[in-house]
Amino acid sequence: MNKEVRKTFGWSAIIFISLIPVFLLFFAGPETTDFAGYSGITQGLGEIAGLVGITMFALTFVLSTRIKWIEDIFGGLDKVYIVHGILGGTALILILSHPIFLVLKYVPIYLPLAATYLLPSLYWAVNFGIIAVLGLIALLFITLFTKVKYHTWKFTHEFLGLVFIFAALHAFLVRGSISKDYIFHGYYLYIAVISAIGILAFSYSLFLKNRLMKNAVYSILKIEHKKDMWTIEMSPEHKPIDYKSGQFIFVRFYNEKLSKEAHPFSIASKSGSKNIRIIVKALGDFTKDLEELKVGDKVSVEGPYGRFNFKNQENKNQVWIAAGIGITPFLGMVEELESSPNFKIELYHTAKDQSELIGYDFLSLLSSKLKSFRYIPWNSKEKGRRIDTKDISQVSGNLKEKDFFLCGPENFKEDMIEQLTNRGIKKSHIHEEAFNFR
Amino acid sequence: MRFKKLKTTVAIALIIFILVIGSIVIIGLVQAAKNQNHTPQRLTVTNVNQANSPQVNKNTNNVQTQVQTQQQSQIIFHPMIRTMAS
Structure with missing residues (x-):
């Protein structure tokens, strides 16, 4: 099964599971006449929005378990987190519309009645729902619209499990104590299954994942610090992890001055090497503290994750485009080109200035040595602008015959994907590394 | 920016939610308060x-x-x- 088919299957499965309450409502629900009229329609839409929302909410926890077969379906953990984000946002929108549709039923009757409906009451079944909605708004607002520190965000995000428990309690209790209306046969069974899936997946991620996953222990062999970039080479204490270049790992440094939180970094060394090299740019709060690292510090490595490797594609005529620190996964891949003569690679690296052209000397040397590899550095400061597809087509010729690998800041990638698709390149021929998980 | 469209949609949904729920609660409570104030005054x-x-x-x-x-x-x-x- 190819990448696109797997991805379509994954999305179809998510949409189908999310829509199960709609099918149940139609096939095991009340007579259609119950949904007739203004009151019936608003009631029905409110119930559907709430049930589909809580189903999607439960699925977001399943997607964040980092289970390998889910990663295989969506083509890498970075892609799984994109699906997780889209699903979480959609769940929020549906859960927000749940009380809106339900309250619309009361608006034409008597507005004070509708107001009372939305406020906390003596009925905990309703109050659990209010707590869940407010909690979800607060936590997803932090995720989507604020720039808090990574470990603060991660800490707040873990409370979504608690919010889900409140939502499940609301769904369980509201029918018995308040609404008393008949939704569909097997309603309680459905809610029990969805609640169990969500709570088990969340509990696994929070309490069991780190214990069950055998993280490899490495120690720092070498640290090079240049401007705001650190090149860190690590050697395994025992068995090394089996990785491919272009993949990424979660790294936790055991240094008392650094956060114990695991952070994702692209691997910059070639497939199957005993040692792992990562290159880190001081972009966030954590990476700025890396100057505290010492040779010999222990490191816990989880992974590898991701499917960003040039050998995964049949087309051997490839263009690699990196921006800034996005060059790191390509540095490991180019080391394998000597043993992969069938590939024809053109690597474009755009950076703000000469100092940010990481690996310039090594890549220039390799370019002069290998016929199958061409290195095209792009100094934006000198050129006065960022590279675009017109520049690339002038060097690489017909772009439609090639596969594209992109890595760099999100806005750069989005811009590049838009330009490439405008030039008729199919999205299935564009492969990107999404290392920004938030 | 990742999730650009999603962020915009969520922001719109949040604004609609706050406006609809907020106005129903505020207008409803004001009406309820007015009704309570008016009812006893009917006694002259x-x-x-x-x-x-x-x-x-x-x-x-x-x-x-x-x-x-x-x-x-x-x-x-x-x-x-x-x-x-x-």
Whole structure:
């Protein structure tokens, strides 16, 4: 099964599971006449929005378990987190519309009645729902619209499990104590299954994942610090992890001055090497503290994750485009080109200035040595602008015959994907590394 | 920026949610407060004798009891139950 088919299957499965309450409502629900009229329609839409929302909410926890077969379906953990984000946002929108549709039923009757409906009451079944909605708004607002520190965000995000428990309690209790209306046969069974899936997946991620996953222990062999970039080479204490270049790992440094939180970094060394090299740019709060690292510090490595490797594609005529620190996964891949003569690679690296052209000397040397590899550095400061597809087509010729690998800041990638698709390149021929998980 | 479209959609949904829910709660509570203030004023007492008469006292007590019952029912009963009961 190819990448696109797997991805379509994954999305179809998510949409189908999310829509199960709609099918149940139609096939095991009340007579259609119950949904007739203004009151019936608003009631029905409110119930559907709430049930589909809580189903999607439960699925977001399943997607964040980092289970390998889910990663295989969506083509890498970075892609799984994109699906997780889209699903979480959609769940929020549906859960927000749940009380809106339900309250619309009361608006034409008597507005004070509708107001009372939305406020906390003596009925905990309703109050659990209010707590869940407010909690979800607060936590997803932090995720989507604020720039808090990574470990603060991660800490707040873990409370979504608690919010889900409140939502499940609301769904369980509201029918018995308040609404008393008949939704569909097997309603309680459905809610029990969805609640169990969500709570088990969340509990696994929070309490069991780190214990069950055998993280490899490495120690720092070498640290090079240049401007705001650190090149860190690590050697395994025992068995090394089996990785491919272009993949990424979660790294936790055991240094008392650094956060114990695991952070994702692209691997910059070639497939199957005993040692792992990562290159880190001081972009966030954590990476700025890396100057505290010492040779010999222990490191816990989880992974590898991701499917960003040039050998995964049949087309051997490839263009690699990196921006800034996005060059790191390509540095490991180019080391394998000597043993992969069938590939024809053109690597474009755009950076703000000469100092940010990481690996310039090594890549220039390799370019002069290998016929199958061409290195095209792009100094934006000198050129006065960022590279675009017109520049690339002038060097690489017909772009439609090639596969594209992109890595760099999100806005750069989005811009590049838009330009490439405008030039008729199919999205299935564009492969990107999404290392920004938030 | 990752999730650009999603962020915009979520932001719009949040604004709609705050506007709809906020206006229903505020207007509803204001209306409820107005209704509570208006109901007792329907009693017009023209003179002290009338006000002290057993009939007026009975009427006043009835209205007060009605208002209290209404206030209590708003606190105790959830609208879904009241709609079903009606």
